[in-house]
Amino acid sequence: MIIRQRLLQLIGALMLITLLPLGAAQAQSGPTVAEPFRDYYDRHQGMRVLGYPLTGLVEAEGYPAQYFEKGRIEDHRHAESNPGWQFMYGRLTAELIERDPQGTVSGTTLTYGDLRTAADPRNRHAPPPGFRGGAMTLWEGTFVPYPRSQ
Numbered sequence: 001m002i003i004r005q006r007l008l009q010l011i012g013a014l015m016l017i018t019l020l021p022l023g024a025a026q027a028q029s030g031p032t033v034a035e036p037f038r039d040y041y042d043r044h045q046g047m048r049v050l051g052y053p054l055t056g057l058v059e060a061e062g063y064p065a066q067y068f069e070k071g072r073i074e075d076h077r078h079a080e081s082n083p084g085w086q087f088m089y090g091r092l093t094a095e096l097i098e099r100d101p102q103g104t105v106s107g108t109t110l111t112y113g114d115l116r117t118a119a120d121p122r123n124r125h126a127p128p129p130g131f132r133g134g135a136m137t138l139w140e141g142t143f144v145p146y147p148r149s150q
Helices: 002-027 035-043 092-099 112-119
Strands: 058-060 063-068 071-075 087-089 136-138 141-143
Touching (some): 092 112
Antiparallel strands (some): 058 063, 071 087
16 A cells, blocks of 8 residues: 555656756746846846746847836947946836836736826925824825935
8 A cells, every 4th residue: 555655646746847957948938038148147146036038039218228127228338338328217107107107016907197297396295293203104005205415
């Protein structure tokens, strides 16, 4: 009986092992990181910071670029000699506020138009009485301070 159980466990483990490469190949069937960005993506935690690629190589405002789940990366090497500025992330939220104000933000009920309204300096409020810093929970929501320097 014990030998039969061990044999079934071994067969099950072997079946799982044979399925692993199939799953990995399917996960990589979409676009890959474009050549100009591969080294940067690998060295700067690309999977954590940007996620999976959504497109191949494209052009954004005159620069080679690629869109990922969490953002866009642009190649500015021809215009920048400083290595710290040769690869830059695109300003996607600002673009979506302008181009798609009715679009929803990350699957929520909030729209990019709502973000534009919230960011408008005319819509800022004075700190509530008793405010001592950080964020403050109020009856009508949460007060989050905005730096005066901006």
